[in-house]
Amino acid sequence: MKSYMAKPENVERKWYVVDATGMSLGRLASQVAMILRGKNKPTFTPNVDTGDYVIVINCDKVVLTGKKLEKKFYRYHTGYVGGLKEVRYDKLMATKPEFVVKHAVKGMLPKNTIGRHMLSKLFVYAGAEHKQQAQQPVELKLNF
Numbered sequence: 746m747k748s749y750m751a752k753p754e755n756v757e758r759k760w761y762v763v764d765a766t767g768m769s770l771g772r773l774a775s776q777v778a779m780i781l782r783g784k785n786k787p788t789f790t791p792n793v794d795t796g797d798y799v800i801v802i803n804c805d806k807v808v809l810t811g812k813k814l815e816k817k818f819y820r821y822h823t824g825y826v827g828g829l830k831e832v833r834y835d836k837l838m839a840t841k842p843e844f845v846v847k848h849a850v851k852g853m854l855p856k857n858t859i860g861r862h863m864l865s866k867l868f869v870y871a872g873a874e875h876k877q878q879a880q881q882p883v884e885l886k887l888n889f
Contacts, residue, residue: 749788749790750793751788751789751790751793751795753793753794756783756788756793756795758796758797758798758866759797759798759883760797760798760799760800760880760881760882760883761780761797761798761799761800761882761883761884761885762800762802762875762882762884762885763776763777763799763800763801763802763885763887764802764803764873764884765801765802765803765804765806765807765846766803766806766807767808768807768808768887768889769807769808769809769810769889770807770808770809770845770846770849771849772887772889773801773807773846773849773887774846774849774850774852774853775853776887776888776889777799777801777850777867777887778850778853778854780796780797780799780885781796781797781799781850781854781863781864781866781867782795782854782855782863783795783797792859794859794862794863796863796866797866798866798867798868798880798882799866799867799868799885800869800870800875800877800882801846801867801868801869801870802870802872802873802874802875803870803871803872803873804842804843804845804846804869804870804871805838805842805872807838807842807845809834809838813834814833814835814838815833815835817833818831818833818834819831819832819833819834819837819845842871843869843870843871846869847864847867847869850864850867851864
């Protein structure tokens with residue numbers, strides 16, 4: 746019995762639209778990362794990017810459960826001495842909701858060149874409109 750190994754030139758990619766209204770951030774990010782990685786396909790191969798394109802709309806209506814809006818911080822360092830910066834998630838959701846969703850999905854992808862290529866197939870929009878109508882994306886209902 747032979748194992749199937751996908752080749753990059755033979756991968757067929759589809760376009761999906763996910764409406765994030767009322768969804769939990771972590772559950773949304775894990776499902777989107779699985780589609781970007783291609784784990785929902787029978788032709789999944791770990792060393793080949795077999796994933797599809799995903800468009801996430803209405804990400805400003807995503808939900809953080811519990812008191813995460815007040816207690817969770819996005820931390821980054823500027824590179825200078827004492828340069829640790831913290832931004833609370835309620836402020837981040839008000840100013841850059843696209844960044845919050847993209848950052849959550851990025852944390853669930855592989856930390857290598859394939860993971861960075863997978864992340865480039867993710868398009869996140871705060872509103873209901875997106876620029877990829879020409880690709881004729883299919884509406885995708887995520888199962889929770």
